[in-house]
Amino acid sequence: MALLVDFTVFNPDAGLRVDWEWHRQHSMTTWEKHGASKERIEFCDRILRSSGIADNSAALPEWLQPDKSAEPKTDSVHSGREARMVQGQCIAELLFKTGIEPEQVDILVTNCSIYCPVPSMASMLVNMFGLREDVEAYHLGGMGCSMGVVGLNLVRDLLAARPNSIALFVTNEVVTAGFYLGDRKEALVTNALFRMGGAAAILTNRPSWRLRAKYALAHVNRVHTGRFPRAYSCLNLEPDEEGHNGIVLTKDLPSEAALCLNKAIARAAPRVMTWRQYGEAAAHFARDFAAKASRRERPPAYQPDFTQCADHFLIHAGGYAILQAIKKGLRLPAEKMMPAFVTLRDYGNTSSSSTWYTLAYIESCEGVRANQKIMQIGVGGGMKAGVAIWRALRGFTDAHPAWAHLGGRRQVEAQLPRPITVDYESRYDARAAVEAQEKLRAAPRRPEAERISFEPAKEPRRLNVRSWRDVSRTDAGDWWRRPPGQPLAEGEGEGEGEGERGAAAQAAAGVQRGAEARPAPEAAGAEAEEPAAAAAAEAPLAAAEAGAFAALEEASPAAKPSAARSVQVLAVAADDM
Template sequence: MPRPVYLVDFSVYKPPDEMKMNYNQAYTLSRQWKECVDDNHEFISKVFQRSGISPTESYLPPWVNPATCKEPKYDMDSAKKEAEMVMGGAVADLLEKTGTRPDEIDILVTNCSIYCPTPSLCSLLVNKFKFRPETQTYHLGGMGCGNGVMALSLLRDLLQARPNVKALFVPAEIVTYCFYPGLQKDYMVANAIFRMGGAAILLSNQARYYSTAKYELLHNVRAHTGQDDGAYTCMGWGPDKKGVNGVYLRKDVPVQAAKALEVCLRRLAPSIITWGQYAEAARNLFERRVLGWQVPEYIPDFTKCIDHFALHAGGYAVLKGLMAAMRLPTEKMLPSFATLRDYGNTSCSTTWYVLGYMETCQGIGRGETVMQIGMGGGMKAGINVWRALREVKNVHPAWRHVAHAPVTEADLPRPINDPEAAAAAVPAGDIAAAVKASFGADFKATTAVAAH
């Protein structure tokens, strides 16, 4: 019999207020950087203004924040300082609030796609918190934004293999090392939307947590479409034409991401839909296959079988595409758009910020389910479905500023139902078309949003 996987608790990192990125200030000060070229400066500005990120709320580390540095520093030493701050801060907060000692951790998994030093980020945390010598450690690199979700399959398998253990998962992307100082536009979008953040998640298969843990993992599915050359090459980290490293994104990123997600949804749907939806699907199949009727393929209404949705807040376009494709109402999208507003694209940790917002501002009832969706380069996609084991309502420090005044659509820098967004006109269920259409006329200028 499979062992249960309990999510005991989690923390999302709240950077110091002095690291907030003020757009107007940054727009002026960054012009003084030697890397700044007027045309590219305006390009980044345009991407940011359409991104759905607040001009005053998101965070940048001091080494690449125009308000705190005369010139950006994106070297390994500066990146290490950010990693210690973000990952160490998230872990310290989690251990404190769960009353967990470092010597109780049996498995440690870190995830950072681009900054992969030697010794590893696992070793950094082992040294900082003095985890036991026999702690089983793994670092996951190059996996993209979706691995904050997809890595749960590895953690689930580790917890199946080892009884009575605790596992610590720490996803973060180190923005300092992602900074692109070059001049090629398809590499520059990351500078506009990547922001500082990370998470720490405590998992266990110990039976005693059934009554105290927040959630139990019900389903975990993932897909890798890298067999296709287009999916494999649509995004990555590497040199531009002049040899300067950065995150590059091709124009077909949203379509490739949507294809990977569609594979996951098709695999997951039979496990979560209601009996009534099974009947609707059977009738649709009979009409198309037996009667030969020209009717659209059945797409389930996911709100009938899932209570909450934590979607990767990579940018306005991808959230609009997911909203249209999955037929999600505005109220189900607000936590993801609120995360985008206040924290920007924190890569692999975005869905954990979304879940933190839900717990702070909405609460999750006992027995309610949460669908967590991530996508990243490769191309890869993953979905986790969690069930709340108890009433969950607690204030995360990262969301204390909105605990008594939850975000509404009117508070967003770009409304969810923006008439300029074309995704709403796409037929529900056409995931690839919905994600692509959400970019509209500015497709090339906002390509990165779907991948990160």
């Protein structure tokens, strides 16, 4: 059985957020000078306004934003920068969060549809994080938006072939490589919908890790309808008349995606149906057989109530129309669709990682109870569709940094750019949102035994030093920009793996370097100010040193290497003070 230990999603910095309204008023003339026609900009604007994406939330690289780049850059160099930024942050945060060392990873599976460099993206991550020489590394390209779910099938099979192993699953899409520079409307839709995003997950089949894992993979299946010409050609990467490559979406895409997804869900439904639904299905089969034998009109196909089959639904946030079609096909209420619509609002279409953003929202704002079933649904070009069924092993809430801006508050329909079922007076009806929030607070509370705790999980972890936002982000802006293969600086990485003594020596050396590198107070001025200035300068260094050694003492023996790395980060932060 495959266990999901933990996962992380990419949390873009504020500088990567796109304020489309500001761009519309100030920056579009910049791109018009470089060949972007006014019709192209207006078409993308119409698509964006009807897409369900907020004007100032989703992220794009700086070299694709009009106010930060004179012209869009889509070359392989900038594509590689985006890949290292997204995947590097996700994996670094995940390893820090779980306390797993890169040398412990046995299987690596990466996915990116459009950007397929040489060496592969899997090799890039092996180089960045120093994975073992015998690691099984695979990179999958051209798999589309379904890979975030379909890839779990491959990971499960690889774990079944290697008992007692740890697998690292990384999925994202590089929007730089897929940004379209032409005027073909079928390809311009992706410019308005796709945004930066990525996810990384640790899966294992070690029985001893069951107590620390979040979910167990109960079932996963996939369907591929590529043998039909319409399904195969409804989504393509092809050049236009001027030679600009772009992802072309045809009019057959919604119908083919619905057909493929229907087949995948039909295969997964018997795995999650209740006993009562089994009885209803048997009675329906008997009525259908009798109608067929008597040549009467046959009843419509039986479809179970999926709200009785699963507690949460992770649906690919491909766009407003796609989510509405899935909602109608599965007959889901608005509250079950809310996580997917919130993901679309705040992060746009992040391709294969969108379902993981939805799961992060559920963990952060709604909470998960033990034994709840989670249905993860993905669909992408080819056509391919996948359905994964997860079972929660314990009840918890996990505050993901990507959803920290919500403060753990559940969202309501009035806070969406486009409503799910109700037409509000404006795109953001503040009054309706306040009324809905008050109604939610006034709802009868569950008994104390069933109430979800919004405190962090109390289960022991191998490493619990500080949060990623407090520690790991301090050097994330530098290390992922380092070119692949560049050697470490002198003294960097010394003492790693030597236990507590090596980590303490690193921390002491880092703090000492910070003290030596700190400039002396200026001689000019009153001499009485020098002791106060020196004391003020020593305070943050002393605090960093004390926090580093306290964290090292609290770490378990198995987590000493990870604690040593955390102390290195604190030492670097002290140097920068």
